Amino acid sequence: MFEVESSTRVERSSVVPGTEELIINMGPQHPSTHGVLRVILRLDGETVKDCDCDIGFLHRGTEKIGENITYTMFIPYTDRLDYIAAPSSNLAWVTAVEKLFGWEIPMRAHYIRTLVAEFSRISSHLLWLATHALDIGAMTVFLWCFREREMVLDLFEHAFGARLTVNAFRLGGLFQDVPQKFLDLSQEFADLFPGRIGDYETLLTDNRIWLQRTRGVGVISADDAIDLSLTGPILRGSGVRWDIRRAQPYAAYPYLDFVVPVGENGDVYDRYLVRIEEMRQSTRIIQQCLAQLPKGPVSCKVPRTIKPPAGEVYHSIENPKGEFGFYIVSDGSETPYRVRIRPPSFVNLGGLKKLALGGLVADVVAIIGSIDIVLGECDR
């Protein structure tokens, strides 16, 4: 990737040994690169002089696969993109195809999709908080978060029969209505969860060490964040109130009341606060969805063979990590002509170098944690 420039190796007299910059490979098997990410660091002591990402270890050619199979068959592949929040990826795909058709989806399906998408946001943020805190050394938060994440995964199992790659939605709505038990347990979780968020916060938010490790670390200004096309909590942490759920509403979001939290300083701490508040808002959305859930069918009339009209469409949703979009070109046949994925992690990871330069090795770990990447969609 890069070599130690010869000019940095100053020739000294034989008495004084020269100093050399250290090149360290963080990953792909490093414990805190969250999957198979390889970061090449050039260090002066422990200060980061240069930083380069090497990605693609998880590349499976998902976009190309999309061109060879039907629109319905691609839904399970979207599970494997952002596998931490699989329903969100499903939602992006099905809403994009439905936009291509111009179908009207029943309200009940919209509400259930929103409900499940918010659960996936909570599940994703919990995994982020767990690993981020563990990277900075707080071990207990990790296990507390997993306790609640387990409940969310159980909910998915009640509704869709799977825990991680749930294949939650179908074109035109849902495969079938969710069982009553799922709704009851969702209500139970929504009542319990705000207290649990409070538990995490007692361990971290006002903790002196946590503040020192995260405040003023990995700062990015709003302008820089926009220039790098960062999206999601990392953009909102810099104070830009941009959330696709509000800006270009989809599913049931136009009918729901929620706040888009933003930070001020754009450092690791603000991104932490933004995500914590997003979990609270997600719980509010879940409460509203459960209260307002309309009766009726969960799927519109779907033709036996799905052949969208020729044309192209781009549709994106607010994934837990940022803007997750699909660009589809249809030639009127059963398979798409072209599928292009707009992955939030891939784009957000592009900001790593800007964030990490000049920091210490320990900061790089905190920053990667605060970007919240998932290599499944980064490498596609």
Added chain:
Amino acid sequence: MGIAVEAVIALVKIAVVLGVVSLVVAYLTYLERKIIAHIQQRLGPMRVGWHGLLQPIADGAKLFLKEDIIPDKADKVVFVIAPIMVLVPAFVVYSVLPFSSTFYITQVNIGIFFILAVSSLGVFGIVMAGWASNSKYSLLGALRSAAQMLSYEIFLGFSIIGPLMLAGSLNMQKIVEAQSDVWFVFYQPLAFVVFFIAALAETNRVPFDLPEAETELVAGFHTEYSGMKFAFFFLAEYASIMVVSTVAVTLFFGGWQGIGWIPLPGFVWYVLKLGAMIFVFIWIRATLPRYRYDQLMRLGWKFMFPLVMANIFLTGLVKFLFL
């Protein structure tokens, strides 16, 4: 004749202490896993024996039987010596610890001094381990460790001066006897706080576990070690926890002295206080995140150093004026 008998008695004592300490240290890992597990709402070891009581023995057997890997590019002699260099000082200091009024291996006039001197040798082993491994992570871990242990050694040393001034002796038994009325922690709360923080840093515990910060440096200085050599580092860490806890109990909490009229043998009091101390160590590990390297240094030199100096000055002033 007399010398021979004494030597035999001493050897028996050493054997007893060494055996008991090794076992206790092994069970300290069990205790830590259990306590942290319950703080984190899980069960911890449950399968090996009743409530996992045989887990440390199973772990020990596993470590014994593991393949002993020495990396190709390592400096082999230093690589082998390093874990021994860490383990031996950690156990040698037990020779002067007062377990009760009658049970100790030896009584040295400069007991506390001896502990500080010997235990600070351990850092050589860590630096050697980091250097000999010929791995970048190990080297960074060892460098961090050396810087950290050397600086915190200083605060550790200065923080005990306050209590020593009150006790008027370096002999561990005399220090305990001097606290028969009031424990020094009530006279020297500041010194105790500094001592405790420095002790955490000395033993590489959270929030100062930078040398082995697994999320940054994989495993720090012992990244390349496996099997029994790894176990040596592990044992030494827990043995040091016992040592600093004992020193804390001796200097600040009256050692084996009981509270008021409650009739318990001195050794039981010692174990109770030691247990409480170790519990706090484990509790902290379950609660706090980790400091960054530069913050650790800043905390030490800009905050704790003036604090201990002020403490020594105040103690001296009070002693000079009123005693």
